Amino acid sequence: MIYLDFEKPLAEIEGKAGELRALGRSDNGMDVSKEAEALDRKAETALRDLYRNLTAWQKCQVARHPDRPHCKDYIEALFSEYTPLAGDRAFADDHAVMGGLARIADRPVVVIGHEKGNDTKSRIERNFGMARPEGYRKAIRLMELADRFRLPVITLVDTPGAYPGKGAEERGQAEAIARSTETCLSLGVPLISVIIGEGGSGGAVAFATANRVAMLEHSVYSVISPEGCASILWKDAEKMREAAEALRLTAQDLQKLGVVDRIVKEPVGGAQRGKAEAIEAVGKAIEIMLNELSSKKPEALIRDRRNKFLDMGSKGLAA
Template structure:
């Protein structure tokens, strides 16, 4: 069973009842009563409730789905979409940041450079990967890998899933803001196609540093914003309790950002979110990445650079 979110409690209760009935031996309950008709009825009711719930998610509820601990992570996308992945480590200056991963790979027969945030799947790995929050050396590694891809004429694919860059004092001492700016600059300067996908959270400059591509894709229930809803609420209302109101005002959802021209394509998720069917979500993302690469194929370097420039300068214009 998946981990249910607070707003999914009615679904969880139905699913719990279904599981209790299915645990009855052979589908026959006490006194030899056939329980399968009741199981089917409850399952149909649960499926309808799930569809109805996810058809009208609020921005705050989408934020919760985007943060679900069981959503696929970078390592899952690499395993499901890429062959011959060769990880590359280190910024050649300070250290190797485990929050930002990357390396050479083959995507549907074509050599590419793939980069992304890895949040980790359990307590130990989350600590090791710093919950996907990159440090300066992570963004400097991203610059190194993007420039390497440019040198060898390889498309760059990025998978963004971070609440933001790491805000600790050590990161600030090592030039966090400068490293983020350099990564964004490197992405904008690429002479090869760059396709970015927001697969969970796209938080602040830590996300933009890996998402300044020719095409920006976004999962249906992902979120993308300049600050977390809690951070925004703490600034405006002096309390994180106003996070739902902040999420509503900030236009963090894929549907709103598509209308505003911030992203290009919304990638459908399986019913109930990517965490309920990771394989289906990964396959959908693969098809969207492939379509974007076909769209960008054959364009000369200067056209790719100009396209990125025009894309980002157009944001916010009426």
């Protein structure tokens, strides 16, 4: 288990419980099961207390936890007959974005998402979930394919932001993000987006300009990272805690602002402590949202999606 900074008291309790159990398994014949169980109960209480009122910065830490389920985990668990489609048909295949044809609840769909990777090798291969222009152009190709064959689109967002490297800028990063966002707005099929970890800047909006946007309880969604915001406003990245509060990037704040439509509850301690439970909850939320949109005609889907995003400015000012 990887513990976050604010989980240190919990780490001590669970560490002591583990030491007691190791002592009980030794050859000295000591029965320490009751003491270990008492520590387990104490740890459970501490975990609930810690996660009852997380600050915005603590939620950022949870959203970035390396053990959280990633896009690949959701696709493997929720979607059947997944057939990956690669490349943008112009430059290359971006491994930070994965997508293809699949079924969910026996319904054919196109699924697209950011993949961060889960170890050093895969994180480098996936560029830590930061897509290049070819990744967004691949997504555009898949969305247009879905529109042509009347297939709903499901996007899973988990990115710190689009890759800001020199090569990406030379190949038209901003244009690719803008065109991906434009494609989202023009689809005549249901578009559902779930923010499963980080939703960073335009790199996230390019996938999340959807009819329905859901967020996991401890995920975050913002125009810039707290560290980046602090560096610009205060010239000090260490002010990230204040920046996180000011950005109103939590699922709870964004639901009040009308940016997201649904919050998907996570297990106590975050999705990283109950991967199967979190994935199942996301699957149920996707099915509910698909059912809400399945009877709508293409014109209504396009109109409702556009109005949803046009209305956000007025709701944000009122809030």
